Amino acid sequence: MFTETPFIRRKRRAERIAQCFFAGMAAAMVIPLFLIIGYIVIKGAPAISWEFLTENPRSGGAKGGIWAAIVGTFYIVFFSLAVSAPIGVLAAVYLSEYARENWFTRMVHLAVVNLAGVPSIVHGLFGVGAFVYFANFNDGKKSIIAAALTLAVMTLPVIITSTKEALAAVPRQFREACWNVGATRWQTIWRIVLPNSISGILTGVILQVSRTAGETAPVMLTGVATYKLLESTGLFLYHPIRDQCMALSMHLYYIATQANNVPAATPYAIATVLVGVVLVVNAAAIVFRIYLRSRKKW
Amino acid sequence: MPVAQTMKIEVEDLRTFYGAKEVHHGISFHIEPNEIFAIIGPAQSGKTTLLRAINRTLEFTPGSRMTGTIRVDGEDVKKTRSVYELRRKIGMVAPLPVGLPLSIYDNVAFAPRAAGITDRRFLDGHVEKCLRQAALWDEVKDRLDSLGTKLSGGQQQRLTIARALSHQPEILCLDEFSIAIDPVTTMRIEDVLKELKREMTIILVTNLVQQARRLAARTMFLWNGEIIELDSNEVMFGDTPKDRRTYDYVNGIFG
């Protein structure tokens, strides 16, 4: 039998220490997150009730629920997506299917990278300059549409990057087979490339929903009010051009830092709802991705 | 030019490049109508690139370029009226079978549909005809709706041939079609090719010397982007080809 020399034993131990060390590094990032999220949920969950979700905030947010904020977030996400998803998908199609390797394409790539890196607050300033005052949708005042467009520009790189990855996953030989039989670039894209990457594209769009729903800084400059007293609890609370809206993310900020006489559990409850929405959407995207991977066509 | 009229494909002083790398160093040859023309040679000799230059799909590779002239039916491919027409005139079968992720039916109907045909009755008949020509009809006629990508390798290769025939080409290019399929299927496809020769010109790129010998009337030996020898099969596979390297390659002494 093989005998362990002290050298080998030492080496083994070093190996195990290395593994534990790096596992510890990863754990140090992951475990606090679980503890914190767990803590928030435990403190927030008791305050979440049907009334909390479906009633509008009253008394400056101290009483009532968060319905108006939920609807506002939905409005912003919806309009923002309606603009950025088509532009982003087409831009990705350009980059992956049409662009030639030249300085211009390089510029576009750089622009996408930089657009992704511009701080969210600067996007907010852009939104103020471009959509609130220059486009002037609402007479120099903030509006839902301005906020949605700001977020659309901001999340454009997300959708471009994810769509590009989805398109790149379609094997090149499929494209070549199409070109060989005399199909144009667009016919190839429309009949083969897009149908076979639509799942990946949709996953990207879903992820974008979660990113858009959580944003605070840009929308607070361009279209979100801290507090609005609303009577109706229907779906059509706001006019997309003439109104500002409330939003979940902004509501959390406002309740946590500025509102008075708020029950201690309320901010935790809002945070729980916001994190819940974002995580559920993300988890949905991940499940969707795994499911689609399992039924690939080739 | 009366001579040009009788030639299906004429290549003059063709040079192709990927970036700075020159693939073909100025080659010239011609292919007659309704012949089976074989191109043999070791890997990296520029066989595939030659086919891609002829149907102008080379330009999809970034950094590629070509000089010289290629004429198909007397028309310069670089100045052709419609590159899509040109590609439809040429059926292309790649080394590895490519079933598009569509149904078997849609795989074969893809090219006619791309060309603007929507008449369902015509398509039905046409799909059947192409699948029959590719000797695949009997195996798939009951499951035309199943995915082309789920067929076996040999079936997919015949599906690829059916698709290449679906746009009624006048020239059929086969690029090492037997590389991924079994010998029995290979023989079946070879029989198909002998049939098709009556209707079209066939360019057969192969690394199987014996396949070229079985099927072609003339064979070209391409090596490192140059034509070593081009002649009738009697000469190429006989005892006295003009170039010693041809003899060595054909008889397996090098390559």
Add this chain to the structure above:
Amino acid sequence: MANSSEKRPSRGALALLSERTIESLIYVCGFSAIIFVFGIFFFVFKEGAPFLTKLNFTEFFFSKEWIPTSTVQPKYGIGALIVGTVSVTVVAMAIAVPFGLGAAVFVSEFCTGKVKESLKIIIELLAAVPSVVWGFIGLSVMSPVIIAVFHVPVGVNLFNAALLLALMSVPIMVSIGEDALKAVPDSYREAAVALGATRWQMVYRVLIPAARNGLLAAVLLGVGRAIGETMAVLMATGHAVNIPDSLFDPVRTLTATIAAELGETSHGSDHYQVLFLIGVVLFSITFVVNLTADLVVKGIRKG
């Protein structure tokens, strides 16, 4: 010939027209990213530009007096804000770089199969937590903990915000860092193991030097993220204009200042314009950081 072209029908004019239209749309959308980057710079600069004539550059960048709302003599010095941003970022990176890269090494070199998949999913979820939630965590969860553990009077301070930023920038570092490590050819690993190196030595002597550029890019992107972060630092730094003496002093960052004050200014006022100029400064800093990161990444691809 005439015969053969007869049997090839051509596509309808409508089909061709719609194809042309959609293709031009694709080109326009492809260029949109460039248009937006220029648009952002243009509009942010345009709103702030009028104040440039009144601006004393030395005072703007180096004075630590930020008293924008004074009715007597408003002062617009962003020195303290820059120090705030830099100090928070530096402390955050001091925490995030070792942990982020360590986690990247763990995911890429020590995990396989299910564990790796789940860790990557968890990291993806970590990246999805909105920044305002991080801010809230800093404000109401970490602040009491910091007071209790370090016996300091105020829990919202430089350290609190830096800790949050570290947690926030780890996901991007892990994912980019893992890509960089994945790009190191397996033959390097095999060679190291064949020479009798432990995995510890392999990571140190082989992987980290080989993936140097990618890891640097990962760090730079983390830096970019930390500099640009707004809500978390607004809520967790204490938001006091202050040059910090210790880790537990409150500070204020460039981003948080814009977020907190823009709503209070009137369109076109000096204060409003200065806030946009801060936006220009932020834009320029992150532009340089991201450009560098991109060039570094391109550097690895070329080998």
